Amino acid sequence: MKREELIQKWLDHALTPQELEAFKQLDDYEELTKMNNALQYFKAPEVDVEAAYNTVKTTAKNTSKPTSWFKPLLRIAAILVIGLGTYMYATLPTLTTFETVAANKKLVELPDTSAVTLNAVSSLSFDEDSWKEKREVTLDGEAYFKVEKGNTFSVLTDDGIVTVLGTQFNVKQRDNLFEVFCYEGAVQVSHNNTTLVLKPGERYLILNGKEFRNEKENLKEPSWIRNESSFKSLPLQEVIQEFERQYNVTVDAKNVDTSMIFTGSFTHTDMDMALQSITLPSQLKYQKKQNSIILKRD
Known part of the structure; x- marks a missing residue:
């Protein structure tokens, strides 16, 4: 490409x-x-382009020698634009970013010694310079947080904001799925006009725009930390996408119903065992072809 x-x-x-x-x-x-x-932090000023153009055109018509003043004006405008751009770039926050690729995890230590474990194909960014005033990170993907006590800690995602003071929780934001699970302490989740507090063992899930509150579960940490992906009543499509991230392969599932509900898990350390864990309960077969997997009906 x-x-x-x-x-x-x-x-x-x-x-x-x-x-x-x-x-x-x-x-x-x-x-x-x-x-x-x-x-991401830059927003251009709003300008009425048509009005500005008409003003310049009218002024030019009413000036007998437009070039006598227009060229110096252009030079001044260019200097101002360059100066403004340099100033804005210099004053923009410098973000620290961590990313993971397929079949990869990463442990990140934040400035306050809070720890974040990034799952495969995820990214985390924050402004280290303003960390003492505002503990805030931006997440794309999935991460497990162990937050040190202190002032408010916020996780920003495209689907919602998770706010805590000091706790352990998991946030997953993938395409049409947004999930927050609290393992310790309390977690406040804000999504659109909804704000709720999760206690240990409670989960908040949004799947394809629908909200779910599952029954309480006694879990100590997310299973993917132990190299295993677990799913409870989720569409097979979500399982396939996670399999692709963990094994860095492409799955061809066009001949199967990926909306069927799946409950189970698969390991990250043995591809054949993982495929059997997915296909057997779903009554499917699989075929390996170079760097891709083809799923078929049994």
Whole structure:
């Protein structure tokens, strides 16, 4: 895939695990990610383009020698734009970002010694300079948090905000799924107009826009920390996508019903065993083909 296509798919958050690996090999990968993080905080001023154009056009018509003043004005405008851009770039927060690829996990220590474990194909970013005033991270993917006590700690995702003071919890934000599970302490979850508090063993799940509150479970930590993905009454499609992230493969499931409900788990350390754990309860068969898996009806 061409460099331009990789960058465009990256900006659209549409890279497959394999394409993400290729994108990370680009010579200007670091510069691209830094620029993207910085631009998240930039908002251009609102300008009425048509009104501005009409003003310039009218002024130009009423001036007998437009070039006598217009060229110096352009130079001044250029200097102002460059100066403003330099100032805004210098004052933008410098984000620290951690990312994982397929079949990979990463332990991250935050400035206050809080610990975050990132699951495969996930990213976490925060502003270290303002950490003492505002403990805030942005998450894309899945992560398990062990937060030290202190002022408010917030996890920002595209689907909602998770707020705590000091606790242990897991946040998963993938496509049409947003899930928060509290293991210790208390967790406040804000989604659209809904705000609720989770106690240990409680889960909040949004799947395809629908909210679910499962019964309380006595769990000490998420299973993926122990190299095992567990699912409870979730569509097979969610299981397949997690399998792809953990084994860095592509699964062809066009000939099976991926909306069927799955309850079970699969290991991250043995692909054949994992495939059997998925296909046997679902009455499916699988076939390996290079770096892909084809699922078929039994």
